[in-house]
Amino acid sequence: MFLRLEEITKxxxxxxxxxxxxxxxxxxxxxxxxxxxxAGKSTxxxxxxxxxxxxxxxxxxxxxEITGRPLHEIxxxxxxxxxxxxxxxxxxxxxxxVMTGMHMRIxxxxxxxxxxxxxxxxxxxxxxxxxxxxxxxxGLFGRWKWFASQLAYGEQRRLEIVRALAAKPDLLLxxxxxxxxxxxxxxxxxxxLARLKENGLTLLLIxxxxxxxxxxxxxxxxxxxxxxxxxxxxxxxKKDPSVIEAYMVRK
Amino acid sequence: xxxxxxxxxxxxxxDPDEETIQLKTMELFAPLPQLFTSxxxxxxxxxxxxxxxxxxxKASQMINFAQGEFVMLGGMLTFFxxxxxxxxxxxxxxxxxxxxxxxxxLLHLLVIYPLxxxxxPILLMATLGASLFLSSASALLFGTLPKALPPFINRPPIDxxxxxxxxxxxxxxxxxxxVLLFLYLLSHRTLLGKAMEASSTDPLGADLSGISRxxxxxxxxxxxxxxxxxxxxxxxxxxxxxxxxxTLIGLKGFIAAILxxxxxxxxxxxGGFVLGVVESLSVAFMPSGYKDAIAFVVLxxxxxxxxxxxxxxxxxxxxxx
Amino acid sequence: MVDxxxxxxxxxxxxxxxxxxxxxxxxxxxxxxxxxxxxxxKRDLFxxxxxxVFPLIWPDPHIHHLMVLAGIHGILALGLTLFLGxxxxxxxxxxxxxxxxAYTTAVLTTRYGLPSFLAFWASAIMAAIFALLIGxxxxxxxxxxxxxxxxxxxxxxxxxxxxxxxxTGGVIGIFNIPFFSxxxxxxxxxxxxxxxxxxxxxxxxxxxxxxxRSKMGRACLAVASSEEGASALGIDVAWIKLGVFTVGAAFAxxxxxxxASVMSTANPETFSLNLSVLIVMMVVLGGMGNLYGPIxxxxxxxxxIDRLSRYQEYSLPLYGVILILLLIFFPDGIGTxxxxxxxxxxxxxxxxxxxxxxxx
Numbered sequence: 001m002f003l004r005l006e007e008i009t010k011x012x013x014x015x016x017x018x019x020x021x022x023x024x025x026x027x028x029x030x031x032x033x034x035x036x037x038x039a040g041k042s043t044x045x046x047x048x049x050x051x052x053x054x055x056x057x058x059x060x061x062x063x064x065e066i067t068g069r070p071l072h073e074i075x076x077x078x079x080x081x082x083x084x085x086x087x088x089x090x091x092x093x094x095x096x097x098v099m100t101g102m103h104m105r106i107x108x109x110x111x112x113x114x115x116x117x118x119x120x121x122x123x124x125x126x127x128x129x130x131x132x133x134x135x136x137x138x139g140l141f142g143r144w145k146w147f148a149s150q151l152a153y154g155e156q157r158r159l160e161i162v163r164a165l166a167a168k169p170d171l172l173l174x175x176x177x178x179x180x181x182x183x184x185x186x187x188x189x190x191x192x193l194a195r196l197k198e199n200g201l202t203l204l205l206i207x208x209x210x211x212x213x214x215x216x217x218x219x220x221x222x223x224x225x226x227x228x229x230x231x232x233x234x235x236x237x238k239k240d241p242s243v244i245e246a247y248m249v250r251k
Numbered sequence: 252x253x254x255x256x257x258x259x260x261x262x263x264x265x266d267p268d269e270e271t272i273q274l275k276t277m278e279l280f281a282p283l284p285q286l287f288t289s290x291x292x293x294x295x296x297x298x299x300x301x302x303x304x305x306x307x308x309k310a311s312q313m314i315n316f317a318q319g320e321f322v323m324l325g326g327m328l329t330f331f332x333x334x335x336x337x338x339x340x341x342x343x344x345x346x347x348x349x350x351x352x353x354x355x356x357l358l359h360l361l362v363i364y365p366l367x368x369x370x371x372p373i374l375l376m377a378t379l380g381a382s383l384f385l386s387s388a389s390a391l392l393f394g395t396l397p398k399a400l401p402p403f404i405n406r407p408p409i410d411x412x413x414x415x416x417x418x419x420x421x422x423x424x425x426x427x428x429x430v431l432l433f434l435y436l437l438s439h440r441t442l443l444g445k446a447m448e449a450s451s452t453d454p455l456g457a458d459l460s461g462i463s464r465x466x467x468x469x470x471x472x473x474x475x476x477x478x479x480x481x482x483x484x485x486x487x488x489x490x491x492x493x494x495x496x497x498t499l500i501g502l503k504g505f506i507a508a509i510l511x512x513x514x515x516x517x518x519x520x521x522g523g524f525v526l527g528v529v530e531s532l533s534v535a536f537m538p539s540g541y542k543d544a545i546a547f548v549v550l551x552x553x554x555x556x557x558x559x560x561x562x563x564x565x566x567x568x569x570x571x572x
Numbered sequence: 573m574v575d576x577x578x579x580x581x582x583x584x585x586x587x588x589x590x591x592x593x594x595x596x597x598x599x600x601x602x603x604x605x606x607x608x609x610x611x612x613x614k615r616d617l618f619x620x621x622x623x624x625v626f627p628l629i630w631p632d633p634h635i636h637h638l639m640v641l642a643g644i645h646g647i648l649a650l651g652l653t654l655f656l657g658x659x660x661x662x663x664x665x666x667x668x669x670x671x672x673x674a675y676t677t678a679v680l681t682t683r684y685g686l687p688s689f690l691a692f693w694a695s696a697i698m699a700a701i702f703a704l705l706i707g708x709x710x711x712x713x714x715x716x717x718x719x720x721x722x723x724x725x726x727x728x729x730x731x732x733x734x735x736x737x738x739x740t741g742g743v744i745g746i747f748n749i750p751f752f753s754x755x756x757x758x759x760x761x762x763x764x765x766x767x768x769x770x771x772x773x774x775x776x777x778x779x780x781x782x783x784x785r786s787k788m789g790r791a792c793l794a795v796a797s798s799e800e801g802a803s804a805l806g807i808d809v810a811w812i813k814l815g816v817f818t819v820g821a822a823f824a825x826x827x828x829x830x831x832a833s834v835m836s837t838a839n840p841e842t843f844s845l846n847l848s849v850l851i852v853m854m855v856v857l858g859g860m861g862n863l864y865g866p867i868x869x870x871x872x873x874x875x876x877i878d879r880l881s882r883y884q885e886y887s888l889p890l891y892g893v894i895l896i897l898l899l900i901f902f903p904d905g906i907g908t909x910x911x912x913x914x915x916x917x918x919x920x921x922x923x924x925x926x927x928x929x930x931x932x
Binding site: 392509548558 | 709719720721724731732840860886888889891893903
């Protein structure tokens with residue numbers, strides 16, 4: 001099993017954010033996580049990526065338990081993520097943002113970098129080349145010398161995905177990748193994500209944009225008030241009465 | 252050149268041969284209860300200074316490292332008005348408070364307000380620069396000798412068993428309680444206090460609801476300068492105050508505020524007393540040279556073990572701390 | 573007539589653009605401090621040759637001595653800029669590491685007769701060890717609390733130095749530290765010391781330049797920008813901060829060692845809070861996230877202090893006022909803001925001339 005969540009519980013103060021969630025994600029599939037606001041989707045992502053610790057339950061990734069491990073260790077195991085509120089490094093150029101994503105794949109520590117030893121220099125050059133290639137794939141190459149803070153919002157969203165991909169993760173958590181995008185941009189995003197899936201990447205995405213999820217997800221899980229109310233292929237879930245109720249009653 | 256660099260570089264620290272704060276009545280190996288009472292007196296001063304820090308932090312989430320200079324100015328100005336201009340004692344004390352409040356407001360207008368959009372290191376440097384300016388300017392104006400005022404009421408200290416309590420200490424503790432009451436009423440019973448807190452927790456939101464954030468910070472600077480000067484007036488009869496004693500008192504007041512719980516009035520008071528007592532009790536167990544380090548050791552311990560302080564802090568979770 | 577006017581303002585235009593080009597060559601682009609170039613530029617060579625030639629064209633021992641001090645301050649500022657300018661963390665305890673370096677050299681050379689070359693490296697290692705020990709708990713903090721905690725470390729260090737008189741000589745300090753010597757060559761004149769200090773500084777600049785261009789530099793900037801974002805990419809934020817803090821401390825240790833062997837004394841007054849404030853000031857005035865800026869700031873402030881010392885008791889208040897004014901008018905560094913102003917001025921005159929011509 002690729003990613004497995006067992007009976008995850010999380011409370012904030014007295015509020016039950018997640019209540020006994022069990023989920024499984026197969027390798028090479030796209031799983032959408034949906035639910036009304038406050039359903040606990042982002043909390044779920046925080047727990048998987050290690051930003052917060054669950055109160056009980058366990059998370060397994062590639063047959064290793066990752067429950068409560070720090071963020072960067074989980075990232076090193078191959079879990080990449082993007083953020084709902086953009087965490088772009090605005091003080092760096094676009095290409096440097098992507099190269100930062102390759103941090104784990106470049107050899108060298110403080111001393112070897114400072115002395116500019118041959119292997120660090122070699123890795124730097126390789127990283128630069130790769131970063132430019134990735135930017136070209138995602139249509140950001142024309143902006144590679146710009147500061148990330150100068151990009152438009154949609155481009156920043158894309159840049160964050162490219163940066164997460166630069167780390168070559170096995171599992172990518174996308175937190176509302178289409179939020180604030182125009183329709184054509186979202187469409188293009190869907191195409192890109194489908195292509196990533198073909199390349200063998202596993203995706204877990206939170207999305208409010210129904211069309212996008214239905215189009216690309218292999219499976220959908222619906223959360224409401226911290227509970228998993230439906231899971232399965234998109235067409236089935238769409239017709240599930242509890243899902244319809246959750247969306248209708250709350251809105 | 253070297254002389255100047257050394258005088259610049261080493262300006263803020265206390266001279267080795269002249270203790271910055273010297274308790275006139277303190278004997279070297281005083282009994283523990285006596286040390287305890289003197290600790291309470293020290294603590295009341297730290298609490299007053301800490302309250303000043305908290306007042307500003309409650310309005311703007313920033314720290315004014317020149318806070319200690321208000322204390323020094325309070326003492327120096329009272330001394331100047333009383334001894335040089337020969338005004339009555341009470342009048343000079345009452346004149347000092349608005350004067351120092353004016354200086355506080357000027358500090359905001361001339362330094363803090365122009366830097367309202369600056370980042371943290373710049374604000375930090377600016378307040379440190381202001382602290383340097385205030386202390387060196389007061390050395391220029393009032394002379395470099397340490398100064399002491401006569402006590403408010405000239406009576407022998409009260410003896411309770413082995414402990415003798417000077418009346419001035421009682422004055423200091425009483426003043427601290429009064430200031431606390433005043434601040435409590437200000438921040439919990441008036442609209443002004445609410446507005447200040449609002450402008451601290453969410454500056455933009457406060458702006459949108461019609462609160463002038465800069466006016467709030469301006470007022471907070473005035474109030475905290477007034478409190479600092481009050482501390483200065485109360486302590487000058489007990490300690491010698493000289494132009495460079497402000498920085499250390501200021502830092503210790505800040506430490507007290509963190510110790511009790513950063514951002515809480517009650518925290519600053521509690522932290523002040525705890526710090527004062529710990530510091531003076533340490534004299535019994537350690538060479539007195541280590542006394543100034545005690546506060547910083549307490550600081551490092553509290554920041555490492557429990558950054559929220561004894562009473563818990565409303566600020567710690569926010570972005571800036 | 574029209575031809576004449578056009579021709580005139582063309583030549584003027586040429587002059588203005590040459591001036592602009594020269595300016596932009598001498599002082600980097602305001603935002604260039606983040607856009608780290610991957611090549612050794614002609615500008616670097618220019619700076620280097622200026623450093624080499626400077627004492628020869630201005631043979632005044634007082635200036636040489638001033639530049640020695642400025643170089644030592646420059647090393648300190650360079651160490652701090654990695655921590656403050658790139659990783660975005662503030663430290664007011666840099667003077668303590670400077671002191672650790674100076675005392676290590678002083679004790680090793682005077683008590684144990686170690687050659688100053690070895691003591692030089694030992695100082696850096698000692699300061700780095702101190703930084704590792706102190707940094708591990710402290711660097712959890714940020715902002716004002718970090719500033720205050722590092723300041724507290726500095727004060728504790730001072731008290732320890734004063735009280736352990738048997739090791740450090742107490743408040744009097746240690747005297748007669750031998751001059752720096754290497755392979756039988758003693759650096760005993762200001763001129764020799766100048767080349768020693770600035771040579772070391774050049775080496776350290778190269779080291780830091782490599783560092784900030786590498787993955788470590790990017791990691792630092794990432795930590796300064798968004799810690800969550802950085803650690804989601806597998807960057808160990810705590811370790812990066814600690815590593816940069818340690819490098820900065822090692823630089824300060826080297827500076828302290830050089831200071832001790834150049835001044836041949838070490839006493840606790842040198843390493844007080846005021847030096848820490850001065851170092852932060854150099855970095856802030858030099859522009860954050862920039863390697864040459866802090867060195868320029870170090871030279872500027874050292875010279876400023878020297879010039880101010882003429883005014884005796886007025887010098888300190890003046891110094892305070894000047895610092896505050898500089899902060900208010902050049903909040904993002906003197907170089908960057910000055911460049912913007914100068915460019916504006918030059919192009920303003922260019923435009924003005926053109927306007928006048930058109931109005932005719």
